[in-house]
Amino acid sequence: xxxxxxxxxxxxxxxxxxxxxxxxxxxxxxxxxxxxxxxxxxxxxxxxxxxxxxxxxxxxxxxxxxxxxxxxxxxxxxxxxxxxxxxxxxxxxxxxxxxxxxxxxxxxxxxxxxxxxxxxxxxxxxxxxxxxxxxxxxxxxxxxxxxxxxxxxxxxxxxxxxxxxxxxxxxxxxxxxxxxxxxxxxxxxxxxxxxxxxxxxxxxxxxxxxxxxxxxxxxxxxxxxxxxxxxxxxxxxxxxxxxxxxxxxxxxxxxxxxxxxxxxxxxxxxxxxxxxxxxxxxxxxxxxxxxxxxxxxxxxxxxxxxxxxxxxxxxxxxxxxxxxxxxxxxxxxxxxxxxxxxxx
Numbered sequence: 034x035x036x037x038x039x040x041x042x043x044x045x046x047x048x049x050x051x052x053x054x055x056x057x058x059x060x061x062x063x064x065x066x067x068x069x070x071x072x073x074x075x076x077x078x079x080x081x082x083x084x085x086x087x088x089x090x091x092x093x094x095x096x097x098x099x100x101x102x103x104x105x106x107x108x109x110x111x112x113x114x115x116x117x118x119x120x121x122x123x124x125x126x127x128x129x130x131x132x133x134x135x136x137x138x139x140x141x142x143x144x145x146x147x148x149x150x151x152x153x154x155x156x157x158x159x160x161x162x163x164x165x166x167x168x169x170x171x172x173x174x175x176x177x178x179x180x181x182x183x184x185x186x187x188x189x190x191x192x193x194x195x196x197x198x199x200x201x202x203x204x205x206x207x208x209x210x211x212x213x214x215x216x217x218x219x220x221x222x223x224x225x226x227x228x229x230x231x232x233x234x235x236x237x238x239x240x241x242x243x244x245x246x247x248x249x250x251x252x253x254x255x256x257x258x259x260x261x262x263x264x265x266x267x268x269x270x271x272x273x274x275x276x277x278x279x280x281x282x283x284x285x286x287x288x289x290x291x292x293x294x295x296x297x298x299x300x301x302x303x304x305x306x307x308x309x310x311x312x313x314x315x316x317x318x319x320x321x322x323x324x325x326x327x328x329x330x331x332x333x334x335x336x337x338x339x340x341x342x343x344x345x346x347x348x349x350x351x352x353x354x355x356x357x358x359x360x361x362x363x364x365x366x367x368x369x370x371x372x373x374x375x376x377x
Contacts, residue, residue, distance in 0.1 A: 071102045072282065074269070075114040077128040078181070078212055079107040080313045082232040082328040083154035083267050085305070087127040090293040092308045098292075099285035109211045112184040118143065124275060125286070129153075129186035130268045130338075131346050133367040138360040145268040145368040146276055146283055147290045148338040152256040152331040153266045155190055156235045157248035163226035164245060170198040179210040179219055179228025186266065187229040192353040194248070194259065202353050213237075213315070220244055232324035237316040252330040262345035265338055265368075266331070273366070280372075287372035291336045298334045302326035336373035343367060 076087050087105055090096055096103040106123065108114045114126045119141055126132075133143045159167045166172060173195045180187040192202045210219040212234050219225045221243055230238075232251075238244050249255045256264045269290060276283045297305060302325040306318060314321035333339075343364040350357045 070100050070282070071104075072125065072286065073104045073106060073123040074125040074127060075106045075108060075117045075123040077107075077112075077114040077126070077185075078109055078231075079105060080233070080315075081212060082324050083150065083331065084127050085309070085325065085328075086149050086267070086290060086293050086297070086332070087269075088310070088313075089297070089305065089308060090289050092310075093293060093296065095289040095292050096286075099289050101282070101285055101289065103286075109181060112182050112188075115143075118270075118272065124279075125269055125271045127267065127269055129189075130265045130270065130342075130368065131186055131189055131350060133270055134343075134347060134350055134357065134362050134364075135354070137362055137367060138356050142273040142366060143270050144273045144276065144366065145265070145270045145338065146372050147269040147287050147336040148265050148333055148342075148368065148373075149269065149290065149294065149336065150267040150331045151263045151265050151333055151339045151342060152253050153186070153190060153250040153260075153264050154231050154328050154331040155187060155229050155250045155266075156231065156246055157191075157194065157227065157229050157250075158220070158235065158238055158244050159227035159247045160220045160223070160225075160244040161242070162223065167227050167247070169247070170194040170200065173198070173200045173205045175205065176226045177206045177208050177224065179216055179225040179230065180207045181212055181216075181230070182209045183207060185209075189350060189354070190250075190260075191229050193349045196353045217241070217243060232328045233313075233316060233321055236320050236324035236327070240316060240320055251328050260345060260349055262348075263339045263342045264345050264349065265342035268368075276369070276372075284372050287336060291373055294332060294334055294336055297329065297332060302329060337370055338368045 076084050078084060079088055114128045115132045117123045118126045130145045133145055136143045178191055180191055188207050191207060208225050210216045212230055216230050216234050217238060248259055250259050253263055302322045305325050306322040347362055
């Protein structure tokens with residue numbers, strides 16, 4: 034299997050700067066137009082369970098079955114993965130669908146071509162020390178709250194939960210702490226009082242007794258309770274122009290991902306864990322399998338966007354994002370079911 038690559042922080046910063054300077058980018062990556070079956074996909078954290086289908090598809094050999102040579106790269110946050118897509122460094126991103134709306138109002142047309150999940154898979158946690166005065170999003174005021182990155186989906190959702198519960202976005206401090214050990218260390222050292230993260234970080238936090246779950250959005254029920262509806266999250270999204278000019282390649286990618294989603298729906302968390310790289314189970318294989326089990330309800334079985342999902346995402350983003358608040362978003366252009374519904 035191909036080894037996952039990782040962009041350095043400096044490279045990500047340079048890419049971000051370039052994207053800012055070039056404004057409306059989005060050309061295909063140099064030297065790889067996808068027509069030869071060579072595809073680069075950036076993942077907003079390859080070892081995160083919310084993005085598990087990306088590496089699992091590779092592990093199961095489904096990309097190769099479709100004649101594709103897929104290189105999976107990784108960035109710690111979805112916002113950095115999006116930057117790589119817009120600048121043309123990769124052909125696709127496995128990240129949160131909500132970035133497609135944010136990009137549209139900035140003049141960039143990106144669409145979800147495979148919807149991997151219909152719930153966020155995110156969990157708001159609180160440190161043991163702060164648990165007494167941080168009991169719900171109503172208590173966000175004055176707190177330092179961890180997110181994977183500023184402008185990431187964890188940042189988006191944290192701001193929404195704050196606004197929904199009467200706390201202004203300027204009344205708390207989001208702190209970019211990534212995930213995994215960097216998140217756990219920030220919580221343990223008191224750099225943050227709480228924050229939003231995913232498995233396997235959540236499972237490790239609970240296992241080490243560093244804090245507790247404040248709000249759980251790993252299931253459709255949890256999504257409805259916290260956000261008022263299904264919140265389509267993890268997806269494979271691409272520049273619309275690229276997808277339209279490489280339909281055969283995108284159809285093969287979609288077929289590979291849907292095969293993985295179906296495989297996941299008929300196998301146990303332990304069986305899934307067995308297929309993943311050993312170093313993903315940093316807290317031990319048993320704990321890793323538990324984190325997969327806790328997160329499995331978020332995934333779709335067919336890659337199809339839930340009918341009312343995009344409207345929920347739009348409502349959430351417009352509640353706090355000034356760029357979207359008064360903007361008109363064409364939701365039909367933020368996703369397509371063409372490739373997952375036509376598997377022939």
